[in-house]
Amino acid sequence: MLKSILLTAATSALLLTTAAHADAITALDPFVREVPPGSPTTAAFMTLHNTSDSPVRLINADNELTAHTEMHNHVDVDGVMQMRQIEHIDVPANGDVTLAPGGLHLMMIGLEGAVSEGDKVALTLTFDNGETLDITAPVRPIMPMSH
Ligand SMILES: [Cu+2]
Numbered sequence: 001m002l003k004s005i006l007l008t009a010a011t012s013a014l015l016l017t018t019a020a021h022a023d024a025i026t027a028l029d030p031f032v033r034e035v036p037p038g039s040p041t042t043a044a045f046m047t048l049h050n051t052s053d054s055p056v057r058l059i060n061a062d063n064e065l066t067a068h069t070e071m072h073n074h075v076d077v078d079g080v081m082q083m084r085q086i087e088h089i090d091v092p093a094n095g096d097v098t099l100a101p102g103g104l105h106l107m108m109i110g111l112e113g114a115v116s117e118g119d120k121v122a123l124t125l126t127f128d129n130g131e132t133l134d135i136t137a138p139v140r141p142i143m144p145m146s147h
Pocket of ligand 1: 043072083
């Protein structure tokens, strides 16, 4: 009985905290690419959803595994896709931006071991509206692109 009352109180406090911040951004289906030992990098993907009436810009990302996290995009250079570092990722007002293999991603640079399916990686995203978003992303294998 006491336990359930405490739990209810804790849940209420959590709901109040969430409402007070009115966070605009949520991350849907985050995941990190599985890589074998020896790979210096991997990448994180997700869909960022903005419930506010203003565009919001992702300005910084950190992760628990590597010292550096960069925002990258892929660009077509004479028919060859190349990764480029970008300064920010815009999330449109009342809209989504999708980070996916072959497109936008968060590059995790400086891995010191394998990242294996079943692992979970904590990431922190910072936005230009002052919001920070803590994410736990499961690790998944990514199949090579089909022909
Ligand atoms: Cu990259």
